[in-house]
Amino acid sequence: KKINMVKICCIGAGYVGGPTMAVIALKCPSIEVAVVDISVARIAAWNSDQLPIYEPGLEDIVKQCRGKNLSFSSDVEKHVCEADIIFVSVNTPTKTRGLGAGKAADLTYWESAARMIADVSKSDKIVVEKSTVPVKTAEAIEKILTHNSKGINYQILSNPEFLAEGTAIQDLFNPDRVLIGGRETPEGRKAVQALKEVYANWVSEDRIITTNLWSAELSKLAANAFLAQRISSVNAISALCEATGADVSEVAYAVGKDTRIGPKFLNASVGFGGSCFQKDILNLIYICECNGLPEVANYWKQVIKINDYQKNRFVNRVVASMFNTVAGKKIAVLGFAFKKDTGDTRETPAIDVCKGLLGDKAKICIYDPQVSEDQIQRDLAMNKFDWDHPIHLQPMSPTAVKEVSVTWDAYEATKGAHGICILTEWDEFKKLDYAKIYQSMQKPAFIFDGRNVVDPVKLREIGFIVYSIGKPL
Ligand code: NAD
Ligand code: UGA
Numbered sequence: 001k002k003i004n005m006v007k008i009c010c011i012g013a014g015y016v017g018g019p020t021m022a023v024i025a026l027k028c029p030s031i032e033v034a035v036v037d038i039s040v041a042r043i044a045a046w047n048s049d050q051l052p053i054y055e056p057g058l059e060d061i062v063k064q065c066r067g068k069n070l071s072f073s074s075d076v077e078k079h080v081c082e083a084d085i086i087f088v089s090v091n092t093p094t095k096t097r098g099l100g101a102g103k104a105a106d107l108t109y110w111e112s113a114a115r116m117i118a119d120v121s122k123s124d125k126i127v128v129e130k131s132t133v134p135v136k137t138a139e140a141i142e143k144i145l146t147h148n149s150k151g152i153n154y155q156i157l158s159n160p161e162f163l164a165e166g167t168a169i170q171d172l173f174n175p176d177r178v179l180i181g182g183r184e185t186p187e188g189r190k191a192v193q194a195l196k197e198v199y200a201n202w203v204s205e206d207r208i209i210t211t212n213l214w215s216a217e218l219s220k221l222a223a224n225a226f227l228a229q230r231i232s233s234v235n236a237i238s239a240l241c242e243a244t245g246a247d248v249s250e251v252a253y254a255v256g257k258d259t260r261i262g263p264k265f266l267n268a269s270v271g272f273g274g275s276c277f278q279k280d281i282l283n284l285i286y287i288c289e290c291n292g293l294p295e296v297a298n299y300w301k302q303v304i305k306i307n308d309y310q311k312n313r314f315v316n317r318v319v320a321s322m323f324n325t326v327a328g329k330k331i332a333v334l335g336f337a338f339k340k341d342t343g344d345t346r347e348t349p350a351i352d353v354c355k356g357l358l359g360d361k362a363k364i365c366i367y368d369p370q371v372s373e374d375q376i377q378r379d380l381a382m383n384k385f386d387w388d389h390p391i392h393l394q395p396m397s398p399t400a401v402k403e404v405s406v407t408w409d410a411y412e413a414t415k416g417a418h419g420i421c422i423l424t425e426w427d428e429f430k431k432l433d434y435a436k437i438y439q440s441m442q443k444p445a446f447i448f449d450g451r452n453v454v455d456p457v458k459l460r461e462i463g464f465i466v467y468s469i470g471k472p473l
Pocket of ligand 1: 011012013014015016017036037038039042076089090091092109110112113130131132133161162163164165275276
């Protein structure tokens with residue numbers, strides 16, 4: 001079979017499956033790509049003008065390829081049956097119940113995808129783990145597939161995804177590396193080669209790393225743990241900066257100038273969020289514990305503890321500086337997404353901050369350029385870890401928190417407010433007319449900048465009382 005006849009199917013049309021497959025379709029015109037999902041609503045959205053996720057550059061690519069070599073379908077079985085290479089990019093949330101609850105990865109969705117593949121396949125398949133999974137998952141998947149194989153040959157590969165939301169298209173076009181792990185058998189090597197040829201359509205050879213299965217699976221968890229650790233490190237230092245009069249931006253710049261450390265990913269913040277850092281570190285911790293390595297587990301736990309500490313610290317600072325109470329006060333929250341340029345709110349620190357302020361009886365008015373009122377109300381009503389289960393399994397109409405209102409306008413959100421919390425680093429927050437906002441607020445007017453996006457000196461000139469992360473007052 002020639003490479004130009006390859007059919008790819010991706011199970012899971014989410015933040016990873018959608019953009020990744022769109023880019024493969026764009027870069028490999030001779031490959032037919034089908035993205036499938038059990039969520040009919042999500043597939044319908046992928047086929048409409050209003051894509052289910054916001055990602056700069058994505059819409060152009062989807063419009064260019066959809067109907068040519070890229071399709072979105074809820075006929076999961078048909079496309080799995082026809083495919084040569086099957087990517088599995090379903091969600092792998094933290095378990096909420098039973099063994100390992102609150103830590104271990106929940107592989108329910110993965111396992112049901114694997115069983116479905118075994119049920120419907122009539123030809124040999126390469127099955128690619130795209131989801132982030134615990135080390136040794138490939139072994140489990142291999143068992144499910146081979147014990148149900150009906151004589152079909154399956155090769156399992158691990159090909160973790162390193163894209164970040166908000167820059168997904170850029171990251172996919174120009175990845176630091178593509179990692180492919182496979183079995184060290186002749187068939188395994190052949191499968192690795194086949195997947196390598198797909199990426200080689202646009203990624204240079206020296207950036208395609210091949211390893212054994214377990215290294216690939218573990219590298220993904222390790223990479224996210226290292227990244228999150230950098231943020232917890234700079235956030236820990238930010239607390240010390242506030243106590244001493246040092247400025248965390250100056251410290252991070254000076255530290256990052258060391259080429260061994262590097263300048264990126266050292267922005268102090270209200271805390272990291274997103275669907276993966278916490279989930280993947282918890283997963284890593286669980287694996288360490290299961291392998292009898294409590295010291296290693298405890299080392300990584302600290303990264304999450306500092307992140308929780310940072311979010312709490314932010315809320316405490318708001319309440320303490322506003323004369324120890326925010327009861328009945330209007331607090332404007334600018335930004336709800338977990339980072340800029342995405343509408344994704346999974347594990348966003350804004351959820352914890354808002355819940356903390358509501359706990360002190362504040363009235364909150366939220367503005368985010370990409371997040372809807374529905375989504376915000378759902379997030380504030382949801383239990384920890386419930387968010388990462390497919391949308392159709394989430395509570396449909398939670399009772400709205402009545403102390404929370406949501407607007408589509410920053411000026412409306414801040415009007416009459418006692419304080420402003422900036423929780424996402426959206427570029428537009430740098431360009432707001434703060435003099436106008438100041439005029440419309442209660443006095444003294446407070447700003448708590450959880451992302452260090454505004455210039456405290458300029459705002460103080462206007463009259464604001466400004467608290468930044470890790471900066472002198
Ligand atoms: P997501 O929730 O956006 O998408 C997963 C999709 O899979 C959902 O639409 C769900 O309906 C579907 N699904 C679940 N079970 C299915 C089944 N049996 N058959 C068909 N469809 C099914 O999740 P995501 O953010 O795309 O993440 C997917 C995986 O990729 C996770 O393991 C995550 O850790 C990893 N990852 C995510 C990112 C990111 O930036 N979001 C980056 C790298 C890796
Ligand atoms: C992260 C990784 O960067 C990706 O490589 C990885 O593929 C992905 O997780 C995943 O496995 O899901 P993502 O969560 O989309 O990507 O976004 P990041 O840019 O890493 O930001 C994560 C959080 O850290 C955000 O809340 C962000 O605001 C925060 N952050 C980031 C900081 O607080 N300071 C920084 O300097 C950088």
